[in-house]
Amino acid sequence: MKRIVTATLLIAGLAAASATLAADAKKAEAKAQPLVSFPASELQWRELPGTGGIKVADVRGSITGKGPYDAFVIFPAGKDNPYHLHTQNLPTVVLKGAFYAVIDGKRIQYPAGSFYNLPARMPHYSGCEKGDDCVLFQYQADHFDLVPVEKK
Known part of the structure; x- marks a missing residue:
């Protein structure tokens, strides 16, 4: 016992x-x-050349560099992207404005508070509706790319 x-x-x-x-x-x-802290007042915005006014603020890595990144993106109101795809998934959170994507001829609107994860190699149009600029938060495991695609 x-x-x-x-x-x-x-x-x-x-x-x-x-x-x-x-x-x-x-x-x-x-x-x-490590602490990652970016109050809105401390974000460092830069305009991406040749994009018609799209601005980014990187918080991890660089959206225009190699490797993983997290970034805020400002899309001017009424700005449209041409038909294109991305070579990897593109998760996006819409924080302000109304973003849209046209996939297989179907237009989907993403108002502030929306999330989408666009699959790699899915051809689409996208842009920001007229009215307010769109503020997005995007992140990827590797660099951002936008590959133009010929229209069907």
Whole structure:
């Protein structure tokens, strides 16, 4: 009986130690992550040359560089993109204005608060409706690209 009690206490002690180690590892992992903080007043906007006024503010990497990026994008009201595709998925959150995409002849509107994840190599038109500029948040595992496609 004494051995059963001792074994039970030993198992309980090991379980508690294991839980403590796991919690400490989780805290250490959380501490290892640097703070990423971009209040709106500190975003550094730049206009993308040759885009008709599209502006970006990178918060991780660079939308025009190599590798992963996260960026805010301002699309001028009424600005349309030509028929094109992207070589990788393009997740987008619409923060302001009304963005749209035309896919397989169907126009889909994305008002502020919307999210879409455009699959890689899906030809489409896109742009910002007239009225307010569109503010988007986009991110990808690698660089941004816009590949023109001939109309069907």
